[in-house]
Amino acid sequence: MNKRIVSARQAKDYLSTLKPIWCPGCGDFGVLNALTMAFARLALKPEQYVIVSGIGCSSRMPGYLQGYGFHGIHGRALPVATGLKLVRSDLDVIVTIGDGDAYGIGGNHFLHAARRNVDVTCVVMDNRIYAMTKGQLSPTTPLGDVTATTQGGSVEPPLRPLLLALAAGATFVARACSWEPKRLATLLAQGIRHRGFAVIEVLSPCVTFRPEDRTLRERVVWHDREPTHDLLEAMQAALEGDGLTLGLFYQVGRPVFCGESEVHREVPMPKSPRRGLDAVLAALGESAAQD
Amino acid sequence: MAVFGSGGRGVMLLGDLLIETAAACGLYGLLTRTYGPEVRGGESACFLRLGSRPFEMMPDALDLVVAFDWSNGEHFQQELQFKPNGWLIYEETVGDLPHWIPPEAVRCPVPWKRLADEIGFGARPNLVVFGALCRLLGLEDEPARAVMTARFGERDVELALRAFEHGAAWAQQAGKWGRRLPAVATDVRRWVLTGNEAIALGALQAGCGFFSGYPITPATDIMEALSRHLPERGGVLVQAEDELAAINMAIGASFAGKRAMTATSGPGFSLMAEGLGLALMAEVPLVVVDVQRVGPSTGIATKTEQADLWAAVASSHGDNPRVVLAPSSVRGCAELTVRAFDIAGAYRVPVVLLSDQFLGGRVEILDPIPLEGMDRCEQTADEHMEAGRRVHPSDPGGADAPTALSGRPGGDCVAESLEHDSSGRPDSSFRTHQFQARRRREKLQALAGEEGWIECCGDASASVALIAWGSTGGVVREAVRAAEAQGTKVKGIILHLLFPAQPEQLERILQGAEVLYVAELSSMAQFFYYLRAFYRLPSRVVSLARPGGIPYRAGELVEALTATGAAIRGAQHE
Ligand SMILES: Cc1ncc(C[n+]2csc(CCOP(=O)(O)OP(=O)(O)O)c2C)c(N)n1
Ligand code: SF4
Numbered sequence: 096m097n098k099r100i101v102s103a104r105q106a107k108d109y110l111s112t113l114k115p116i117w118c119p120g121c122g123d124f125g126v127l128n129a130l131t132m133a134f135a136r137l138a139l140k141p142e143q144y145v146i147v148s149g150i151g152c153s154s155r156m157p158g159y160l161q162g163y164g165f166h167g168i169h170g171r172a173l174p175v176a177t178g179l180k181l182v183r184s185d186l187d188v189i190v191t192i193g194d195g196d197a198y199g200i201g202g203n204h205f206l207h208a209a210r211r212n213v214d215v216t217c218v219v220m221d222n223r224i225y226a227m228t229k230g231q232l233s234p235t236t237p238l239g240d241v242t243a244t245t246q247g248g249s250v251e252p253p254l255r256p257l258l259l260a261l262a263a264g265a266t267f268v269a270r271a272c273s274w275e276p277k278r279l280a281t282l283l284a285q286g287i288r289h290r291g292f293a294v295i296e297v298l299s300p301c302v303t304f305r306p307e308d309r310t311l312r313e314r315v316v317w318h319d320r321e322p323t324h325d326l327l328e329a330m331q332a333a334l335e336g337d338g339l340t341l342g343l344f345y346q347v348g349r350p351v352f353c354g355e356s357e358v359h360r361e362v363p364m365p366k367s368p369r370r371g372l373d374a375v376l377a378a379l380g381e382s383a384a385q386d
Numbered sequence: 387m388a389v390f391g392s393g394g395r396g397v398m399l400l401g402d403l404l405i406e407t408a409a410a411c412g413l414y415g416l417l418t419r420t421y422g423p424e425v426r427g428g429e430s431a432c433f434l435r436l437g438s439r440p441f442e443m444m445p446d447a448l449d450l451v452v453a454f455d456w457s458n459g460e461h462f463q464q465e466l467q468f469k470p471n472g473w474l475i476y477e478e479t480v481g482d483l484p485h486w487i488p489p490e491a492v493r494c495p496v497p498w499k500r501l502a503d504e505i506g507f508g509a510r511p512n513l514v515v516f517g518a519l520c521r522l523l524g525l526e527d528e529p530a531r532a533v534m535t536a537r538f539g540e541r542d543v544e545l546a547l548r549a550f551e552h553g554a555a556w557a558q559q560a561g562k563w564g565r566r567l568p569a570v571a572t573d574v575r576r577w578v579l580t581g582n583e584a585i586a587l588g589a590l591q592a593g594c595g596f597f598s599g600y601p602i603t604p605a606t607d608i609m610e611a612l613s614r615h616l617p618e619r620g621g622v623l624v625q626a627e628d629e630l631a632a633i634n635m636a637i638g639a640s641f642a643g644k645r646a647m648t649a650t651s652g653p654g655f656s657l658m659a660e661g662l663g664l665a666l667m668a669e670v671p672l673v674v675v676d677v678q679r680v681g682p683s684t685g686i687a688t689k690t691e692q693a694d695l696w697a698a699v700a701s702s703h704g705d706n707p708r709v710v711l712a713p714s715s716v717r718g719c720a721e722l723t724v725r726a727f728d729i730a731g732a733y734r735v736p737v738v739l740l741s742d743q744f745l746g747g748r749v750e751i752l753d754p755i756p757l758e759g760m761d762r763c764e765q766t767a768d769e770h771m772e773a774g775r776r777v778h779p780s781d782p783g784g785a786d787a788p789t790a791l792s793g794r795p796g797g798d799c800v801a802e803s804l805e806h807d808s809s810g811r812p813d814s815s816f817r818t819h820q821f822q823a824r825r826r827r828e829k830l831q832a833l834a835g836e837e838g839w840i841e842c843c844g845d846a847s848a849s850v851a852l853i854a855w856g857s858t859g860g861v862v863r864e865a866v867r868a869a870e871a872q873g874t875k876v877k878g879i880i881l882h883l884l885f886p887a888q889p890e891q892l893e894r895i896l897q898g899a900e901v902l903y904v905a906e907l908s909s910m911a912q913f914f915y916y917l918r919a920f921y922r923l924p925s926r927v928v929s930l931a932r933p934g935g936i937p938y939r940a941g942e943l944v945e946a947l948t949a950t951g952a953a954i955r956g957a958q959h960e
Contacts, residue, residue: 165801171661174631371749
């Protein structure tokens with residue numbers, strides 16, 4: 096037999112041949128690198144995961160990675176990922192989206208994916224702006240900031256995404272940044288291994304439409320405590336440092352959403368009298384049994 | 387016959403028991419339900435037609451009306467047309483009959499309440515009435531008992547039987563009126579199904595493995611039926627947070643290799659427009675059921691209309707060459723659902739199955755439908771993919787190129803909502819867009835060339851043709867038969883494949899027709915203009931379009947085919 100030594104996949108082997116369209120210096124490069132590092136660390140085969148995204152600069156991610164991906168429509172990545180995971184629970188499903196996708200147009204899906212505890216990893220590249228459409232207000236743009244659509248400064252207070260994730264029922268809640276890809280990779284690997292809805296909010300600056308966010312580097316601090324099981328404690332920690340504290344705040348185990356089929360096996364079906372469709376299916380079952 | 391009364395009187399239960407008993411007695415039948423303005427509570431009526439042949443429409447006038455009370459009965463006034471010697475059976479203590487009861491109706495006051503009180507059934511006399519009606523209509527006791535046992539269970543059936551027998555005994559003794567239905571000897575176990583149940587049945591037969599939906603009248607019972615039967619067959623069912631989620635979840639499941647479906651009605655269908663475009667662009671197979679109700683906006687949730695046609699064909703921005711199928715009977719609901727899955731998989735397109743409240747909500751007694759076996763297949767696998775090559779579902783390899791399936795080793799594929807080249811890479815060049823737009827359109831040509839989608843009835847050589855789709859197709863079948871009985875020859879035509887259009891086939895069928903009448907429940911005459919856009923029609927085409935709310939009666943169509951009627955009605959769209 097022709098024995099060949101197969102060397103382990105390196106991080107760079109997870110990159111596709113497509114060249115990113117991102118601006119030089121865009122935070123999303125860091126997230127791409129971190130994802131490949133996490134995959135290498137977990138020794139994932141490209142056919143073991145699926146990357147699902149919406150629309151935006153950040154949502155270009157699936158095309159830049161080896162393996163299967165789904166580049167869907169704006170705001171609807173989480174439902175696509177939910178449907179996919181429900182029928183292929185053997186795959187790691189990773190959602191890579193922007194703040195607009197996650198908290199704006201797709202906000203409702205974010206709530207319900209967290210509530211259901213769908214077993215996917217939701218990586219939100221938060222650049223605090225709508226970048227793809229050239230710099231409009233996002234749900235996470237700070238109060239008072241000038242954007243293309245708030246020329247006099249935003250009058251809307253920003254959302255606190257991690258509080259939302261915690262309140263809605265996410266079971267793994269972390270914040271990281273794109274300029275420290277190694278630490279991000281660690282959190283991504285943990286998030287992928289976590290069973291349940293894992294939210295990893297990544298500060299990923301848009302150098303073109305929010306160049307001022309380069310200074311975030313100086314303002315972030317790592318929260319190096321162990322993740323808590325206590326919801327209120329986690330909320331407190333997520334609020335610290337003006338919402339710029341990084342780390343894993345919360346991790347708990349809770350049954351994951353599996354659709355009805357598994358639950359069904361445990362709950363006996365009520366004995367439905369044989370009428371209508373029930374009667375037809377029973378008759379078909381009987382005739383099939385005779386064949 | 388019709389039965390009506392205010393909420394809580396058990397009108398609907400009585401209707402169900404009667405049609406089930408009739409089926410067990412070997413009769414055919416059709417049951418429709420009408421509600422007042424509320425989806426729940428309020429007054430309700432059911433209409434029942436029984437006989438020795440299948441029915442698709444209520445008769446133009448009623449032989450028998452059973453009334454529990456008169457509260458808000460005027461809501462149904464339009465639908466309660468008595469035959470000249472039709473019978474009105476009503477609770478004797480309700481006081482004066484409403485003014486709109488025609489004077490010629492034969493009045494039969496009956497002491498339902500007293501009879502029910504005698505056996506302690508006070509407020510709900512419906513089972514007493516059931517017993518009396520079975521006796522009057524000549525429905526046998528044995529099947530009626532079996533139906534009640536199936537409905538109430540061994541434990542509770544005793545009480546129900548007491549009420550039934552009390553009513554039957556009274557009718558026996560009163561004995562002066564009633565119509566005996568022809569007894570039909572048969573050992574066929576006929577099916578008693580609604581159109582919505584038939585869609586659920588079709589989905590199960592087609593091997594549907596995933597359903598996601600959001601509750602909406604009149605489509606919800608598809609999800610409810612599947613929630614009982616899909617999980618026990620290993621499928622997954624999710625109640626999504628909205629219709630945007632419902633359709634995208636189904637797309638995700640389909641991309642992962644399961645036959646996937648969602649079902650909704652008008653308001654939800656509007657929300658699904660975006661998802662339909664995604665399924666089309668990413669070439670992910672998908673079945674979307676729209677059980678139409680009266681629109682626009684929230685409209686009337688419990689009544690039928692056929693005004694989602696343009697939305698089904700064209701909603702969602704951009705060029706969307708999708709498939710639109712329209713069943714015209716309960717049987718068709720099951721058969722076309724199976725076809726819908728097959729077409730979606732073979733062509734990697736979204737297929738819209740357009741039903742409507744009149745089809746979805748009615749109960750029919752029908753002969754068993756031969757459907758192919760369960761667990762047909764998963765979607766086309768991507769096993770043919772060459773290892774390492776980025777292969778995309780939109781490979782120009784024609785209709786049978788593999789569907790994107792996640793998770794097969796060696797595969798490398800991104801489903802893409804952006805315009806993309808054959809390898810799935812985003813590409814905004816004119817050349818690629820021109821090529822792909824054309825390919826998406828042309829891949830449906832094979833389907834457009836298929837025979838057998840256009841149904842004909844009546845006289846093929848008639849110079850008068852009457853065309854319709856959906857539930858109105860069933861009325862056309864009845865109308866053609868009724869016109870023939872009056873000596874008028876009509877060629878009836880019913881379309882079941884609405885998109886892609888089949889102009890050559892229809893032209894052939896229309897040969898010899900000098901005038902074409904177009905029947906549809908749409909005030910804007912959506913079907914009429916659809917026909918004018920996509921088909922070659924005779925020089926005289928007359929629209930009979932009117933809004934929905936109440937389906938056509940056969941008599942209404944027959945009358946319209948006579949010159950005067952048509953001239954008035956068709957004036958707007960000709
Ligand atoms: C339904 C819909 N509305 C609007 C758009 C336009 N659009 C594209 S991306 C985007 C926002 C992108 O912001 P975000 O999700 O934060 O991603 P980013 O580009 O910042 O990474 C918008 C509004 C769209 N594609 N679809
Ligand atoms: S516009 Fe901003 S977010 Fe988009 S690629 Fe450029 S830097 Fe990144």
